[in-house]
Amino acid sequence: DTEVTQTPKHLVMGMTNKKSLKCEQHMGHRAMYWYKQKAKKPPELMFVYSYEKLSINESVPSRFSPECPNSSLLNLHLHALQPEDSALYLCASSQDRGQEAFFGQGTRLTVV
Amino acid sequence: GQNIDQPTEMTATEGAIVQINCTYQTSGFNGLFWYQQHAGEAPTFLSYNVLDGLEEKGRFSSFLSRSKGYSYLLLKELQMKDSASYLCAVRHTGGGNKLTFGTGTQLKVEL
Numbered sequence: 001d002t003e004v005t006q007t008p009k010h011l012v013m014g015m016t017n018k019k020s021l022k023c024e025q026h027m028g029h030r031a032m033y034w035y036k037q038k039a040k041k042p043p044e045l046m047f048v049y050s051y052e053k054l055s056i057n058e059s060v061p062s063r064f065s066p067e068c069p070n071s072s073l074l075n076l077h078l079h080a081l082q083p084e085d086s087a088l089y090l091c092a093s094s095q096d097r098g099q100e101a102f103f104g105q106g107t108r109l110t111v112v
Numbered sequence: 113g114q115n116i117d118q119p120t121e122m123t124a125t126e127g128a129i130v131q132i133n134c135t136y137q138t139s140g141f142n143g144l145f146w147y148q149q150h151a152g153e154a155p156t157f158l159s160y161n162v163l164d165g166l167e168e169k170g171r172f173s174s175f176l177s178r179s180k181g182y183s184y185l186l187l188k189e190l191q192m193k194d195s196a197s198y199l200c201a202v203r204h205t206g207g208g209n210k211l212t213f214g215t216g217t218q219l220k221v222e223l
Contacts (some may be wrong), residue, residue: 004154039154040216042215100160101211
């Protein structure tokens with residue numbers, strides 16, 4: 001199994017909603033990432049978890065809240081988002097520090 | 113800080129060879145990755161360089177010069193399916209697994 005699985009694939013939410021994005025991998029990777037990608041732009045790092053602990057937060061607004069319940073799962077909780085937060089949210093994982101990252105297919109988020 | 117630059121767009125002919133350059137300025141370099149991303153899909157890993165020199169993998173090769181802050185991705189025997197965005201990404205020292213992507217190069221392969 002060399003897949004990173006993200007759900008849902010598409011999400012439309014209002015600015016007052018609370019929703020969660022989910023990411024799962026069963027490759028035994030101990031580093032997991034959230035990236036945000038706007039159209040025709042490169043992915044921008046949001047958060048990194050290493051061994052289930054948050055190691056990097058790239059000054060992401062608190063309306064995005066990551067959670068790593070165990071070594072296979074990574075969530076991104078969303079609350080009170082803005083329309084400009086609409087983007088493709090990519091999850092990735094890697095074996096250990098700095099190894100190649102495998103990406104999920106992403107969640108296409110639209111905030112209305 | 114960091115700055116990673118790539119050409120925005122390139123066009124090449126099917127069967128030809130194309131070289132996509134990436135220059136970087138970063139405080140603490142610990143490896144460079146190349147990813148391919150088709151529209152609407154996830155990035156997929158192509159190659160990795162941490163030492164100077166050329167890494168070859170089938171039709172794809174990647175070169176790194178750390179002293180010059182320069183890398184390139186070489187694609188041979190181009191196929192139409194190679195039309196995609198190509199992203200170089202720099203891994204940073206200091207732990208934490210930080211990976212920063214360049215601006216991306218949109219490659220169009222024509223007949």
